[in-house]
Amino acid sequence: MRKISLLLFVLFTLAPAQAQPTKPSLVVVLVSDQMRADYLTRYGGEFQHGLKTLMTAGAWYQHAAYPYFETVTCAGHSTIGTGSLPFHHGMIANSWFNRETGKAQTCNQDDSATEVAYGAFKGASDSAKWMMRPTLAETMRKTMKSRVATMSIKARSAIGLAGHEGDFVTWLDERGAWTTSSAYAGVPAGWFSAFVQANPIDRDANKDWERTLPPDRYQYDDAAPGEAGAAGWGATFPHKLGPPGPPYLLHWLQSPFADDYLEEMAEAAVDQMHLGQDAERIDFLGVSFSSLDIVGHAYGPRSHEVQDVLVRLDATLGRLIDFLDKKVGAGKYVLALTADHGVADIPDQVPGAGRVNAPTVRATIDAAVKAALGGDGPYVIAMVGDEVYFKPGVYGRLKQDPAALRAVIDAVMNIPGVVRVITSDEIAPSAARTSKDSLVRAAALGYFPDRSGDLLVVPKENWIIAGAGTTHGSAYPYDQRVPVILYGAGIRGGIHQDAATPADIAPTFASLIDVRVPSPDGRVLKSALGK
Numbered sequence: 001m002r003k004i005s006l007l008l009f010v011l012f013t014l015a016p017a018q019a020q021p022t023k024p025s026l027v028v029v030l031v032s033d034q035m036r037a038d039y040l041t042r043y044g045g046e047f048q049h050g051l052k053t054l055m056t057a058g059a060w061y062q063h064a065a066y067p068y069f070e071t072v073t074c075a076g077h078s079t080i081g082t083g084s085l086p087f088h089h090g091m092i093a094n095s096w097f098n099r100e101t102g103k104a105q106t107c108n109q110d111d112s113a114t115e116v117a118y119g120a121f122k123g124a125s126d127s128a129k130w131m132m133r134p135t136l137a138e139t140m141r142k143t144m145k146s147r148v149a150t151m152s153i154k155a156r157s158a159i160g161l162a163g164h165e166g167d168f169v170t171w172l173d174e175r176g177a178w179t180t181s182s183a184y185a186g187v188p189a190g191w192f193s194a195f196v197q198a199n200p201i202d203r204d205a206n207k208d209w210e211r212t213l214p215p216d217r218y219q220y221d222d223a224a225p226g227e228a229g230a231a232g233w234g235a236t237f238p239h240k241l242g243p244p245g246p247p248y249l250l251h252w253l254q255s256p257f258a259d260d261y262l263e264e265m266a267e268a269a270v271d272q273m274h275l276g277q278d279a280e281r282i283d284f285l286g287v288s289f290s291s292l293d294i295v296g297h298a299y300g301p302r303s304h305e306v307q308d309v310l311v312r313l314d315a316t317l318g319r320l321i322d323f324l325d326k327k328v329g330a331g332k333y334v335l336a337l338t339a340d341h342g343v344a345d346i347p348d349q350v351p352g353a354g355r356v357n358a359p360t361v362r363a364t365i366d367a368a369v370k371a372a373l374g375g376d377g378p379y380v381i382a383m384v385g386d387e388v389y390f391k392p393g394v395y396g397r398l399k400q401d402p403a404a405l406r407a408v409i410d411a412v413m414n415i416p417g418v419v420r421v422i423t424s425d426e427i428a429p430s431a432a433r434t435s436k437d438s439l440v441r442a443a444a445l446g447y448f449p450d451r452s453g454d455l456l457v458v459p460k461e462n463w464i465i466a467g468a469g470t471t472h473g474s475a476y477p478y479d480q481r482v483p484v485i486l487y488g489a490g491i492r493g494g495i496h497q498d499a500a501t502p503a504d505i506a507p508t509f510a511s512l513i514d515v516r517v518p519s520p521d522g523r524v525l526k527s528a529l530g531k
């Protein structure tokens with residue numbers, strides 16, 4: 001009899017838990033800036049901690065990729081945050097030329113916002129004022145009183161994940177002070193002031209960045225062509241952080257120590273804001289680790305430096321997962337790991353690769369317009385990345401004279417490394433977003449009226465518009481393909497080969513917690529749900 005009642009007791013207590021998907025009490029979105037999809041397979045043999053846990057126990061979408069052109073930080077984070085694409089959310093690039101003000105601006109520039117710094121500096125600050133769609137985080141905050149904390153070295157990363165509002169949205173300003181904006185908070189958070197006092201960035205002064213593993217465990221060479229670090233750092237280990245001062249800040253930002261700092265900051269936020277620890281609430285934590293990007297631009301994807309950042313990030317994420325397991329509870333939070341874009345190889349290391357010189361592009365266009373339309377010029381008012389903006393009226397005149405426009409495009413096409421020039425008229429119509437021409441389709445998904453350039457200059461594969469190191473932004477797989485791994489409450493682990501994009505993360509998590517992100521471009525990754 002006792003056995004039967006015990007059995008019934010077990011059945012009754014287990015049955016409801018199995019029938020219902022586990023609702024998380026905390027939604028965690030982790031971004032590793034510039035993490036290419038192939039890093040996990042290429043370098044994953046050395047991972048033992050957090051990255052390994054996610055790769056083995058998570059729902060891993062191995063073919064995830066951004067579908068758009070301008071694969072850069074602001075566009076990527078805003079896509080992850082909102083679940084929509086740049087043609088909807090409007091954050092097309094890290095900066096663009098504002099035709100109304102006649103000046104280039106950053107994606108988060110908000111002159112009506114004031115910096116609220118954990119340091120002396122106060123000036124104009126940043127917000128999501130240019131973001132045209134709400135994020136999952138702000139939707140949670142509005143509809144279910146969630147607490148939202150996001151943090152990164154970069155404003156565009158913390159803001160892209162949080163959106164227009166948030167309880168703790170924090171980044172590092174250009175002087176090296178942690179900061180937020182009056183758009184998010186009127187005063188600094190007391191707990192974080194104390195944290196900063198106990199953990200000044202200078203705490204890592206005079207440390208050396210050495211390889212974590214024995215040197216023979218790293219692939220390729222430590223001293224490869226084209227590698228050059230910040231403020232005097234050379235191609236080879238060790239990299240000395242030096243004494244406190246401006247070069248130290250540049251070195252610290254280009255070291256894995258900045259990732260460690262952000263992880264400790266995330267733990268403190270969970271502790272102090274009780275994220276995920278209130279039965280009445282589902283909270284949001286977003287952390288964007290920037291070191292891989294800052295190191296990757298200088299040292300490239302084959303470098304020992306990038307490999308070491310990954311080995312250390314594996315340990316850093318392991319600590320964060322262990323902490324969340326203890327604090328929030330294993331299986332009580334849901335987590336995504338992704339990246340905002342990938343990166344090209346350093347051209348010096350790839351046969352047939354090269355650099356497109358931006359001043360040459362600009363001068364070539366000016367000369368071609370002058371030849372076609374006459375007058376004195378200059379006709380180009382700005383070139384931001386690969387987007388070319390003409391002075392008011394110039395593009396209109398070119399459009400009315402197809403031969404003149406053709407001549408300008410042909411002149412640019414003659415520049416070594418240029419494969420295509422796309423006009424804004426080709427990508428502005430909504431039909432372009434489903435074009436069979438993959439480049440037109442990608443450019444159209446990244447096009448936003450008034451903000452995008454008049455011409456888009458497309459480099460050949462493995463060619464970049466950057467004078468040193470390497471960069472990203474293109475529609476080639478090395479820039480578009482990134483990890484998407486979901487893990488934890490409500491997620492069934494497994495490897496997936498079906499198509500996915502980082503825009504799928506917000507709608508998938510929204511479905512887990514029963515909120516709606518308005519008309520996302522991403523879709524619910526149903527194949528990951530069901531634990």
Ligand SMILES: [Zn+2]
Nearest residue numbers: 033034073340
């Ligand atoms: Zn980035």
